[in-house]
Amino acid sequence: MVRNFPYRSETLLQPHDLEFRMILEHPRSRNSNMAVTGYLHCEDGIFHQWVEGPEAELRIVERCIYESRSHYGQTILSRDAVSTKQFLGWHMALGVSEKNSLFDFVAIQGVRTLHRTEYAAGVLAFMRAQFDTTSPF
Ligand SMILES: Cc1cc2nc3c(=O)[nH]c(=O)nc-3n(C[C@H](O)[C@H](O)[C@H](O)COP(=O)(O)O)c2cc1C
Numbered sequence: 823m824v825r826n827f828p829y830r831s832e833t834l835l836q837p838h839d840l841e842f843r844m845i846l847e848h849p850r851s852r853n854s855n856m857a858v859t860g861y862l863h864c865e866d867g868i869f870h871q872w873v874e875g876p877e878a879e880l881r882i883v884e885r886c887i888y889e890s891r892s893h894y895g896q897t898i899l900s901r902d903a904v905s906t907k908q909f910l911g912w913h914m915a916l917g918v919s920e921k922n923s924l925f926d927f928v929a930i931q932g933v934r935t936l937h938r939t940e941y942a943a944g945v946l947a948f949m950r951a952q953f954d955t956t957s958p959f
Contacts, residue, residue, distance in 0.1 A: 823903045826874035831893040837918040853913040861949040863917040900942035
């Protein structure tokens with residue numbers, strides 16, 4: 823089984839900050855070593871991240887995400903155990919708001935963000951749409 827947990831958090835970092843880029847370097851190699859994959863979207867100071875992988879490894883990654891001082895207000899949107907990964911081969915893909923807007927997507931689709939499960943499903947649909955039209959890096 824593959825575990826996953828999408829969450830959202832807030833940050834003062836901007837996508838072009840050096841620190842922002844560095845945030846992604848460490849996790850990518852850690853995720854790669856632990857068979858963890860996912861998608862990180864940053865828009866208007868809000869991170870949404872989908873993280874998925876084996877249970878024990880995911881617990882380690884979750885702790886790293888929680889302990890990071892680069893963001894705050896981490897809120898888990900859902901937790902699930904499924905048979906397949908959503909972002910196979912992507913050890914942490916990145917989307918930034920200049921290209922595509924999650925907030926626009928959620929508004930157009932009428933996703934109720936106060937309804938956690940529906941919010942998580944909307945976030946996944948948005949990320950999958952980016953993932954399906956981009957190549958891994
Ligand atoms: C938005 C965000 C996403 C992160 N994603 C991951 C991840 O996917 N895997 C991981 O091991 N750590 C992840 N981390 C944690 C970082 O790898 C790293 O431990 C942390 O940024 C270093 O601590 P600091 O931010 O307090 O300097 C993430 C951190 C942030 C802010």
